[in-house]
Amino acid sequence: MTRGLIISAPASGTGKTTLTLGLIAALKKQGVKVQGFKNGPDYIDPAFHEVASGLPSFNLDCWAMPEAQISGLIASAKGADLVIAEGSMGLFDGVATRGASGQGATADLAALTGWPVVLVLDVSGQAQSAGAVALGFAKMRPDVVIAGVVANRVASPRHEMMVREGLAQAGLACLGCLPRNNDVRLPERHLGLVQAQETASISAILDEAGAFVMKHLDVDAIRAVALPCQMADDTDATARITPPGQRIALAQDVAFSFVYPHLLHGWRAAGAEILPFAPLKNEAPDQAADVCWLPGGYPELHAGEIAAAGAFRSGLREFAQTRPVHGECGGYMALGAGLIDKDGARHEMVGLLGLVTSYEKRKMHLGYRIATLNAPIPSLGAGSLARGHEFHYSTIIDQPDAPLASVRDASGNAVPETGSWRSFEGGGRVTGSFFHFVAEA
Incomplete structure (x- = not known):
């Protein structure tokens, strides 16, 4: 090596x-x-x-x-x-x-x-x-x-x-x-x-x-x-990452940029196609995609632009009626009903989940997480264990939907940020969590 x-x-x-x-x-x-x-x-x-x-x-x-x-x-x-x-x-x-x-x-x-x-x-x-x-x-x-x-x-x-x-x-x-x-x-x-x-x-x-x-x-x-490097040369390990779909609509701009490079590498190595779109440019997910993934980032710095991006919000709502959508941290907040900025102003988000988050009441949440899924997310079924981490300053004001997972920290203590999920009559499912996925446990 x-x-x-x-x-x-x-x-x-x-x-x-x-x-x-x-x-x-x-x-x-x-x-x-x-x-x-x-x-x-x-x-x-x-x-x-x-x-x-x-x-x-x-x-x-x-x-x-x-x-x-x-x-x-x-x-x-x-x-x-x-x-x-x-x-x-x-x-x-x-x-x-x-x-x-x-x-x-x-x-x-x-x-x-x-x-x-x-x-x-x-x-x-x-x-x-x-x-x-x-x-x-x-x-x-x-x-x-x-x-x-x-x-x-x-x-x-x-x-x-x-x-x-x-x-x-x-x-x-x-x-x-x-x-x-x-x-x-x-x-x-x-x-x-x-x-x-x-x-x-x-x-x-x-x-x-x-x-x-x-x-x-x-x-x-x-x-x-x-x-x-003294480790065994396991060149196929990254190819064994299961992509969330064959064609993945991936939100990518300065508000949605926190996606791990090893995941993108693994998805592509497994033959998946990534179709990027920019919510801040008012772009909706490609309708040719079979799954949509909203990474974390800084939606709190661009909440007004997201609220004003009508084509993005309506296009994502239409997409979610029939296909899975998943959001991590900032992406999860954008899938919710509203985001309150540091000045106390509320901005309407996509509304696919009932989540309301606030930066007016800031509190740091940081640490490794292990999650047992109550419902499937793209690439992982219900009951799967996933390892990752949480890092954000937002506070949950309302989280009315079903909890997505049972989440614990690295010491085994329960974590209240469980994520949430909602399904739709057309077969779509929207899931989200403050938990950033790193690897399947």
Whole structure:
């Protein structure tokens, strides 16, 4: 398999994404073909990886995905020269209970793949002590290899000298030091980074990040630490994902963009045809499709436009009378009766479900989920178990329809956001949930 490495850190906010994008951009400029991956559930970082590398970036999730699926996705990178996988949170941060192939920590992915870790340390406020921090991470798990350290937010040449001294005392390689730089910055909003397709200056940001990395890091040394994946080569695993239909009408614009690349890859590998449409352009699902899928995204930022998109709303209502429609998170909210924005204004949604949600009363809902379906959704029958996650700030005001699933978190605790469903006389069925599907359990 292609040689790979993992970019990780002790915590979120240390500069993993900026370093990952800078490395991809710098290597691409050198003619290196880089395949990106992202540990855990994340829609936004893989989209940035794809813009930087020109290749789709897949999520690798040890809590939700079985080993064969992870191996199959890694095998799809055979044409690349190098794999760079970006970690999530801190290296050892995961849930308390083991899932399909681990607890969701980046360390689990490192142990499964055998890829070495490049540890990013925010050294602001410390000097030689950075060596002690890195040494602790190197000793934590014998099945995880720390190949070297990148020091970030270095204040001065003197500061860099002391950081390097501490790392040398710990016996760890310093792969470079990045000075403080507020110019290389990705815009953010309430769910994290602003989406790649909404970032007008993305090309300039990537160019600057690539130049910054080339100037301050030993890029050749970083590339040299990469190792081949030690997992079995299960190239057929992604093809075994069951698509929701043969012809899938997929909502795709900045309001509906959170669909996992590995699902699209698996659907296409199984022979399905994806027919995209843009609700914000007032487009309805293609009547030639046999199923409609509304992904998550940011409908709350575009609620007025959705309410005014008469052709989209009426076309989707007509479609749903005879065929299945499924919505995840933002797509679920759009299928409901109304959405109340942060200012308290109510916007009429499609009305295929009775759901009313509010951003006036914000509360974060975050975590892995395992759902037992009460009713079928496209690709999964009633009684099926599905693994995924939930991440939103909306509050349910009304949810009058039948519950779609019994949902529990990673620790087995019941979750009140069950989703809902409704059937129609013409044979159609509308289902929706705040739960984002990752893999069948």
